[in-house]
Amino acid sequence: MxxxxxxxxxxxxxxxxxxxxxxxxxxxxxxxxxxxxxxxxxxxxxxxxxxGLSGEVLDFTEAAEKTIHTVVHVKNVSYKTISNPMLEYFYGYKGGQPQEQIGTGSGVIISEDGYIVTNNHVIKDASEIEITLNNKKSYKAKLIGTDSKMDIALLKINADEKLPYTAFANSDSVKIGEWVLAVGNPYNLNSTVTAGIVSAKARNIGTSGIQSFIQTDAAVNPGNSGGALVNSRGDLIGINTMISSTTGSYVGYSFAVPSNIARKIIEDLMEYGNVQRGILGVQGGELNATASKELGISQTEGFYISNVTKNSGASKSGLQKGDIIIKLDNQNIATYADLSGYINTKRPNDKVEVTFIRDGKNKNVAVILSKNEFFSTEFKGIELENLNAADKKKFNINYGVKIKAINNENLIQYEEELKGNIILSIDNVKATDIETVSKLLNKKEENQSIRLEMINKNGELIRIII
CATH class of the missing domain: 1.20.5 (Single alpha-helices involved in coiled-coils or other helix-helix interfaces)
Structure with missing residues (x-):
């Protein structure tokens, strides 16, 4: 068993x-x-x-369809007089035939009533601006305002319908490696969509203006300027502005103005007629291994303060030489581009929470941003700034705006005579300061002539029409 x-x-x-x-x-x-x-x-x-490699994640069709209808073709028509030196020399002939010049770029509709953002260099010196929508309808555009420093311009068209528009996203929340689409009109090829990822944030490429670009590897070429950089949901995270190339065509790097900076500029232009720039009131530089070694400190990231501007918000809040700024509000600060990019989204009198290192300890202080005394505006290629105390004393005046630079090709030959002059009135309206002038010029058509009364560098009163 x-x-x-x-x-x-x-x-x-x-x-x-x-x-x-x-x-x-x-x-x-x-x-x-x-x-x-x-x-x-x-x-x-x-x-x-x-x-993040599944077909579902890589499907950009919805974002592309949403964006292409909000990106427009921008045509810049200007006129340049071409002189003939032979006729001038032998016959004393002056002048020449104005020749039409056409430039093109892209723009993004940001409101249903026709406000459009583009790059300043796309519409610079334009006599006429024509906007063509994705549905082939064309409209004449009015220039509302520009910020040449940040290369942003605001246009307005009066359409006969409510327009599709792109909503702004928070560019501070964009992550490196995130998928993005660039939409624009390269080489006059309308509604072109290219894809890539965010390669870097707060990129400083040595421009004199903005120093905090979003870098992507989405293909961008001439004509894409002013177009949209959007996330996978089709929300605007940047305005495509430039490429880095020795050939003039795309070679792997493209750069966009972050949407937070662009939105702040647009809001300023709408509300104030000019850009309101707040300043922290510190000078210095970003840390790295070399700089830290020379300074004798161990911290290799952050913004090292070498000087604090007297009577600025930073000075009043007690920031000192030798402090290292590592955070503004909730934004980490590792480079100068991080710091300038964040401050460029703020206005005078905004409060910023500054986290800094002093004597090896983290400290926090609230700083109220100061008003930049010399913020400027630009109209018809003439850059203007407020007077300083020395100007007022020199010319014995208490109002006016100063011609800072001449960027208009038609006026460049008179640059020496105009630069440094003090404008006292525009069309018989007193030019009190930049704010007053900006609001006044904002009401003028770009092709409308204006009469300027000014004091030249010799203190002589002159009048010109431009």
């Missing part, structure tokens, strides 16, 4: 092993079954979703 029990137990175990082996190797999901590949594929799909 005992022998029979042992035989039964052995048979039972053998049967179980045989059944298990069959299920493992030959059943519908077994190793040798036709469905084995589906297991591998499912595992790959699971991994793909983790790393």
């Amino acid at each position: 005992k022998q029979y029990s042992q035989l039964f137990l052995v048979s039972l175990i053998s049967g179980a092993m045989t059944l298990g082996a069959y299920k493992l190797l030959f059943d519908s999901n077994g190793y040798f079954s036709n469905n084995h590949n589906s297991i591998t594929t499912t595992a790959a799909d699971s991994y793909a979703k983790k790393v």
Whole structure:
């Protein structure tokens, strides 16, 4: 009986092993079954979703469809007089025939009533600006205002319908490696969409103005300027502005003005007629291994304060030389581009929470941003700034705006005579300061002539019409 029990137990175990082996190797999901590949594929799909490579993540069709209808073609028409030196020399002939010059770029509709943002260099010196929508309708555009320093311009068209528009996203929340689309009109090819990722944030490429670009590897070429950089949801995170190339065409790097900076400039132009720039009131530089070694400190990231402007918000809040700024509000500060990019989204009298290192300890202080005494505006290629105390004393005046620079090609020959002059009135309206002048010029059409009354550098009163 005992022998029979042992035989039964052995048979039972053998049967179980045989059944298990069959299920493992030959059943519908077994190793040798036709469905084995589906297991591998499912595992790959699971991994793909983790790393963001699935078809669902890479589907940009909705974002592209949403954006192409909000990106417009911008045509800049200007006129340049071409002189003939031979006629001038032999016959004393002056002047020449004005020749039409056309430039093109892109723009982004940001409101249903027709406000459009583009780059300043796209519409610079334009006599006429024409906007063509994605549905081929064309409109004449009015220039509302520009910020040449940040290369942003605001236009307005009066359409006969409510327009599709792109909503602003928070560019501070953009992450390196995030998928993005660049939409614009390269080489006059309307509604072109290219894809890439965010390669870097707060990129400083040595321009005299903005020093906090979003860098991407989405293909951008001439004509894309002023177009939209959007996230995978189709929300605006930047205005495509420039490429870095020795050939003039895309070679792997493109740069966009962050949407937070562009939005702040647009709001200023709408509300004030000029850009309101707040300043922290510190000078210095970003830290790295070399700079930290020279300064004798261990911290290798952050903004090192070498000087604090007297009577500025930073001075009043107690910031000192040697302090290292590592955070503004919730924004980490590792470079100068981080600091300038964040401050460029703020206005005078805004309060910023500054986190800094002093004597090896983290400290916090609230700083109220000061007003930049010399913020400027630009109209018809003439850059203007407020007077300083020395100007007022020199000319014995208490109002006016000073011509800071001449960027208009038609006026460049008179640059020496105009630069440094003090404008006292525009069309018989007193030019009290930049704010007053900006609001006045904002009401003028770009092709409308204006009369200026000014004092030249010799203190002589002159009048000109431009």
